[in-house]
Amino acid sequence: MTEGFETLAIHAGQEPDSLTGAVVPPIYAVSTYKQDGVGGLRGGYEYSRSANPTRTALESCLAALEGGVRGLAFASGLAAEDTLLRTVCRPGDHVIIPDDAYGGTYRLFAKVLERWGLVYDPVPLGDAAAVRAAMRPETKVIWVETPTNPLLGIADIERLASIAHDGGALLVVDNTFASPYLQQPLALGADVVVHSTTKYVGGHSDVIGGALVARDVALGEELTYHQNAMGAVAGPFDAWLTLRGVKTLGVRMDRHCDNAERVVDLLLSHPKVIEVFYPGIERHPGHEVAAKQMKRFGGMVSFRVAGGEQAAVDVCDRARLFTLGESLGGVESLIEHPGRMTHASAAGSPLEVPADLVRLSVGIETVGDLLDDLSQALG
């Protein structure tokens, strides 16, 4: 019997504790483990950088939710990205990245991994011909975000997987915005899924974390080796908090989507809003692809404000229930100005975002209160 998503979220990797029957995996705050004779490890645990039971529970659960063979939990999303890239690439290799990638991911390529010898090209991933044209013999990875941050662009995962595989490259999908509840990249042909579990997976704005999930055993083994060798692991307290969040991912995502749809309706009819970015809107250029590969369209919404940059900043400043802050994916609604906040590091680059853009992470509060707050913030 195949278990449903919510059942896996609550039970996968989370068997009641064998000693006490505790229904929630305990926080194993421990660095080392007694061996029963040299090399006689209990359950494979020797040192918590290599493996820790609380982290194992989270990793098993994430692998089950993404339909992969191996899940790995890291100290942050960027730690997961760095470990993945330095596992599968060598200096001189080439990576195709989205032309509106998350600013921190772009910075990792532009300021850290380029110095290490990785070559990258930002390409509009919605344009399959442009992606094909950008492939080189040394291309090792096509890096996909869908939906993208902050412009909610959509890329066709199945199509890009076939382009990557034709060229001998891996398809990596950053599934942070959709979460495994709304989108399952591995089933569409991706090789690895990346998460900032800080966002929807954790869901409560109380922990930083990242994850990788591999589709294939050999790559899973290689990533596990590098997770230990590079050492950017999630600690047991963080793994526990993230796992507690995961249990309610499905119900939270449905409410995020319900509320976002109502927010989009308000924005579309508001005279001070000149453009709304949400893949659920029928005229969104990626709508058809999103409808094919996503269950619903998520809780992230961006829009451009009439009157330019200052008008967008003023909307952010006037919002009350929408808290002014970076990050996304928590139960509370957030508002931000990407140009000056999350995406400031992309200023002057091909990934610069419009100055009049506002980004919302629509939370799961009472929707009427969210609509009232947005209306007063827009003025």
Ligand SMILES: Cc1ncc(COP(=O)(O)O)c(C=O)c1O
């Ligand atoms: C889409 C996406 N990927 C990766 C990251 C990086 O994750 P972290 O902040 O957990 O390092 C973020 C952070 O905002 C993100 O939005």
